[in-house]
Amino acid sequence: MAHSHGHTPAAWTGVIIAFIGFCTGSVFMVIPSPVGVAASLVLILAGAVVGGIMRAAGLGAKSKGLTEDQLRAHKQKLAQSQAATPTAQTAEAHS
Template sequence: MAHSHGHTPAAWTGVIIAFIGFCTGSVFMVMPSPVGVAASLVLILAGAVVGGIMRAAGLGQKSKGLTKDQLQAHTQKFTQAQAQKQSAAPQTAEAHS
């Protein structure tokens, strides 16, 4: 099953804004500028806020996991595979006695 792993406009926008905030914060940290560092921290938080707003607007990941039917089908396949594995396993305890 393919998932987007965060490859959405909301995720990309939030990460890019936060990345710019980290880069500018690093520069302002080296050039001792407390105001610049504070502005960079605000920019990092703005990235999270903008990403969250975009996600709420429908530009984020559509689904957070399996639907009820998909989960039931997955569980059924897993149970069948386990039953087949157990029936195909050699009976080592009986062979040694």
């Protein structure tokens, strides 16, 4: 199964917006401008919000959950292993 490692439109957009916020924040810290620094912080938070909204819209990484067939096979395997293993009550009864 191939993993995206964050290479999705939602991740790229969120990171780019946050990166611009960090860059402008750095400039506004050198040029003493508290309003500019505050605006840059808002821009950084906007990157997180935009990335989250895009992910919710389906532009992010896909869910890594099990499919119905995988879940059914996992439950069968679990039931077989439990049936093959004696329980603690059975072990106590034989003692």
